Amino acid sequence: MPRGLRHHWCRSRFRGSGFRMTVPREVIFNILNSTDSHLSAEDIYHKVHRHYPGIGLTTVYRTLDLLSEMGLVRRFDFGDGRGRYELIMGPKGKVHHHHLLCTSCGRVIDYKEFLEDEKQLLGKTEKGLSRKYNFKITDHDITFMGLCEKCKGGD
Amino acid sequence: MPRGLRHHWCRSRFRGSGFRMTVPREVIFNILNSTDSHLSAEDIYHKVHRHYPGIGLTTVYRTLDLLSEMGLVRRFDFGDGRGRYELIMGPKGKVHHHHLLCTSCGRVIDYKEFLEDEKQLLGKTEKGLSRKYNFKITDHDITFMGLCEKCKGGD
DNA sequence: CTCAATGCAAATCTTTTGCATGCTA
DNA sequence: TAGCATGCAAAAGATTTGCATTGAG
Numbered sequence: 001m002p003r004g005l006r007h008h009w010c011r012s013r014f015r016g017s018g019f020r021m022t023v024p025r026e027v028i029f030n031i032l033n034s035t036d037s038h039l040s041a042e043d044i045y046h047k048v049h050r051h052y053p054g055i056g057l058t059t060v061y062r063t064l065d066l067l068s069e070m071g072l073v074r075r076f077d078f079g080d081g082r083g084r085y086e087l088i089m090g091p092k093g094k095v096h097h098h099h100l101l102c103t104s105c106g107r108v109i110d111y112k113e114f115l116e117d118e119k120q121l122l123g124k125t126e127k128g129l130s131r132k133y134n135f136k137i138t139d140h141d142i143t144f145m146g147l148c149e150k151c152k153g154g155d
Numbered sequence: 156m157p158r159g160l161r162h163h164w165c166r167s168r169f170r171g172s173g174f175r176m177t178v179p180r181e182v183i184f185n186i187l188n189s190t191d192s193h194l195s196a197e198d199i200y201h202k203v204h205r206h207y208p209g210i211g212l213t214t215v216y217r218t219l220d221l222l223s224e225m226g227l228v229r230r231f232d233f234g235d236g237r238g239r240y241e242l243i244m245g246p247k248g249k250v251h252h253h254h255l256l257c258t259s260c261g262r263v264i265d266y267k268e269f270l271e272d273e274k275q276l277l278g279k280t281e282k283g284l285s286r287k288y289n290f291k292i293t294d295h296d297i298t299f300m301g302l303c304e305k306c307k308g309g310d
Numbered sequence: 311c312t313c314a315a316t317g318c319a320a321a322t323c324t325t326t327t328g329c330a331t332g333c334t335a
Numbered sequence: 336t337a338g339c340a341t342g343c344a345a346a347a348g349a350t351t352t353g354c355a356t357t358g359a360g
Contacts, residue, residue, distance in 0.1 A: 134307075140298065
């Protein structure tokens with residue numbers, strides 16, 4: 001058993017969900033866990049490939065599906081034709097953030113500020129929506145679109 | 156010139172943007188303009204095809220791109236691997252709504268309620284984000300995810 | 311040992327592109 | 336009439352699937 005396969009909190013998540021912990025799964029998880037980027041499956045595959053040329057793109061996709069199913073990862077679409085994957089759980093629970101998307105260059109910025117105000121409003125809205133549409137709301141997604149610093153030009 | 160090519164407000168939009176008004180464009184626009192669904196390119200193609208078998212899928216895609224570029228249509232991704240297109244302008248300006256997405260069956264509900272409260276908060280947040288990230292915000296997208304009436308089962 | 315997990319190649323599906331032809335303005 | 340717009344076929348990508356093999360528990 002390779003070093004590192006022992007001590008990750010995600011290990012117990014895998015085992016607890018009835019899945020096996022394997023090297024590919026750990027490597028892929030670690031990449032997601034140590035980046036702030038919004039990686040596509042292929043991005044992840046390239047990073048993996050540098051140190052583990054044996055791990056295939058298919059496994060990346062399958063692992064991402066698994067992590068999504070387990071609720072550790074979420075897939076986002078920013079309109080460039082490929083999915084982007086982000087860890088949404090830390091060892092201590094949900095790590096919440098929203099996105100700022102540049103419609104010109106495609107850059108994505110995460111933001112965690114201003115969430116306090118949102119919290120109240122979202123709570124209220126969620127309640128209203130749940131009642132009106134008889135819908136059980138479990139999550140939400142907020143994205144602001146516009147032009148980033150570089151793309152909006154002189155300022 | 157087929158009947159109907161004359162009197163649509165979108166016609167002047169096309170002409171004003173330097174594009175020609177054609178039968179396919181009008182037909183595709185009309186479909187978007189008379190549905191509450193979240194149609195994919197293929198969905199639109201099938202609807203078109205019933206009455207105008209000559210219009211191809213490629214033209215549907217190209218027209219949707221054009222309408223997006225003109226700001227009349229927006230493409231949404233609900234995670235099922237294909238884009239969904241919605242008219243976001245009416246003759247009187249922007250028609251704003253948000254989405255409720257069932258993570259089990261994929262159903263999407265539009266909602267227009269509760270937007271008043273949102274407006275204030277979003278304005279405030281936008282201002283904060285613009286300043287902090289030097290970002291010019293032009294639009295936003297809010298989606299609530301969860302289980303719809305049918306999928307959440309007994310109540 | 312058993313069966314879940316993997317890798318590879320091929321298949322699938324959505325969206326885009328090249329090019330000859332048609333049609334709007 | 337001049338070019339933009341279209342249709343078709345083919346290409347390009349992203350993601351999924353089939354199947355024999357590997358390896359975690």
